[in-house]
Amino acid sequence: MAHAYDSARQQFADWGVDTEAALAALAAIPISMHCWQGDDVKGFERKSGTAGGGIQATGNHPGRARNVAELRADMEFAYAQIPGKHRLNLHAFYMDTDESPDRDAIEYRHFAPWVEWAKSRGLGLDFNPTFFAHPKADDNLTLSHPDAGIRDFWVEHGKRSREIAAQMGAALGSPVVNNVWVPDGSKDTPVDRMAARRRLEASLDAMMATPLPKTQMRDAVESKLFGIGVESCTVGSHEFYLGYAIRRGIILCLDMGHFHPTENVADKLSSVALSVDELLLHVSRPVRWDSDHVVLLNDDLLAMAQELVFADLLGRTHIGLDFFDATISRTAAWVIGTRNMQKALLRALLLPQARLKAAEEALDYTTRLILTEEAKDLPFAAVWEEFCARADVPTGAALLARLATYQTSVAQRG
Numbered sequence: 001m002a003h004a005y006d007s008a009r010q011q012f013a014d015w016g017v018d019t020e021a022a023l024a025a026l027a028a029i030p031i032s033m034h035c036w037q038g039d040d041v042k043g044f045e046r047k048s049g050t051a052g053g054g055i056q057a058t059g060n061h062p063g064r065a066r067n068v069a070e071l072r073a074d075m076e077f078a079y080a081q082i083p084g085k086h087r088l089n090l091h092a093f094y095m096d097t098d099e100s101p102d103r104d105a106i107e108y109r110h111f112a113p114w115v116e117w118a119k120s121r122g123l124g125l126d127f128n129p130t131f132f133a134h135p136k137a138d139d140n141l142t143l144s145h146p147d148a149g150i151r152d153f154w155v156e157h158g159k160r161s162r163e164i165a166a167q168m169g170a171a172l173g174s175p176v177v178n179n180v181w182v183p184d185g186s187k188d189t190p191v192d193r194m195a196a197r198r199r200l201e202a203s204l205d206a207m208m209a210t211p212l213p214k215t216q217m218r219d220a221v222e223s224k225l226f227g228i229g230v231e232s233c234t235v236g237s238h239e240f241y242l243g244y245a246i247r248r249g250i251i252l253c254l255d256m257g258h259f260h261p262t263e264n265v266a267d268k269l270s271s272v273a274l275s276v277d278e279l280l281l282h283v284s285r286p287v288r289w290d291s292d293h294v295v296l297l298n299d300d301l302l303a304m305a306q307e308l309v310f311a312d313l314l315g316r317t318h319i320g321l322d323f324f325d326a327t328i329s330r331t332a333a334w335v336i337g338t339r340n341m342q343k344a345l346l347r348a349l350l351l352p353q354a355r356l357k358a359a360e361e362a363l364d365y366t367t368r369l370i371l372t373e374e375a376k377d378l379p380f381a382a383v384w385e386e387f388c389a390r391a392d393v394p395t396g397a398a399l400l401a402r403l404a405t406y407q408t409s410v411a412q413r414g
């Protein structure tokens with residue numbers, strides 16, 4: 001295998017690409033792996049039913065994590081198959097406590113065991129207030145609800161989430177991205193979109209009124225096009241949050257499943273990055289709708305990674321995952337999806353960027369096309385193999401065997 005890498009290294013060098021630099025750059029990119037893939041977005045409050053809010057995991061594959069211990073075991077297994085040091089993206093309804101605090105009563109101590117666990121494994125944490133799977137979200141309205149009492153309840157949840165995120169960040173010495181997504185919307189055509197959006201803006205302002213140190217936490221907001229049950233209007237649309245993030249100087253989250261299916265989400269990065277300092281990605285795969293399939297190493301993912309690398313956005317983009325498939329092994333889903341994100345980044349890092357940009361600058365589109373097409377034949381796989389070998393994680397048949405063995409070990413869960 002070392003021979004395959006040596007040969008690949010030379011081939012890339014012939015194109016002016018330094019594989020060692022690419023491997024070092026890839027090793028420095030953390031991916032925030034989402035806890036909710038492990039249990040089909042159910043959470044551990046012991047109160048909630050289905051996720052609601054238009055998000056839904058479909059399937060009944062055996063092995064769903066039923067409690068915190070199982071979820072942690074599954075994640076530990078998954079991280080061990082993924083090269084590099086990464087992060088855990090935690091949702092508020094995954095609290096680890098014997099208590100049953102309502103959402104407006106959550107405190108840091110309900111999450112402290114997660115922080116200890118993350119610390120012991122060298123993981124960073126990210127956080128999300130949970131504005132769904134709750135009776136006060138049953139109208140598919142939370143921060144924009146016409147009822148001030150319901151809005152206040154969710155504002156309090158959001159405030160507490162920010163404080164918890166800041167304490168997590170302080171404890172871990174790494175800022176926690178606290179991402180706000182609300183399901184608010186309307187099944188049928190509303191007549192006063194403006195009122196709903198004004199209420200959402202006011203609630204967000206109230207929630208984020210207290211500045212918290214950027215070294216501890218960063219605020220992010222996530223837009224959406226539509227969801228099941230809110231087909232006609234989503235209050236927190238892309239335009240709403242793009243403007244809000246710019247006005248408030250906070251992070252804009254782009255979820256790859258939250259746009260029209262024909263939109264190129266990668267194309268948006270360089271546009272929005274001119275107006276916001278930082279971005280959060282929810283890397284996902286919509287199939288006809290926001291279906292949250294496990295991400296493939298497909299054109300959409302490659303384009304996203306190439307934009308991150310070529311537009312020099314890695315330093316100000318937080319890469320998170322957002323998919324949940326209950327028809328396959330949940331641990332395999334994490335491993336496949338996270339590694340695909342890394343593979344896409346590696347491919348982008350291995351492209352002859354300087355030559356491609358020079359050709360484009362010179363309006364030499366023929367050379368640009370020859371380069372992009374010939375580059376597809378370069379031995380990316382050998383460099384990936386080397387990356388995994390150095391991190392002592394399996395590939396190919398060995399990976400398949402490990403994933404299968406673990407799945408067998410969890411399949412008896414009820």
Ligand SMILES: C[C@H](O)[C@H](O)[C@@H](O)C(=O)CO
Nearest residue numbers: 036055128181255282322
């Ligand atoms: C569970 C997440 O908060 C959720 O998936 C959200 O990020 C989203 O994308 C909703 O469609």
Ligand SMILES: [Mn+2]
Nearest residue numbers: 222255282322
């Ligand atoms: Mn998302």
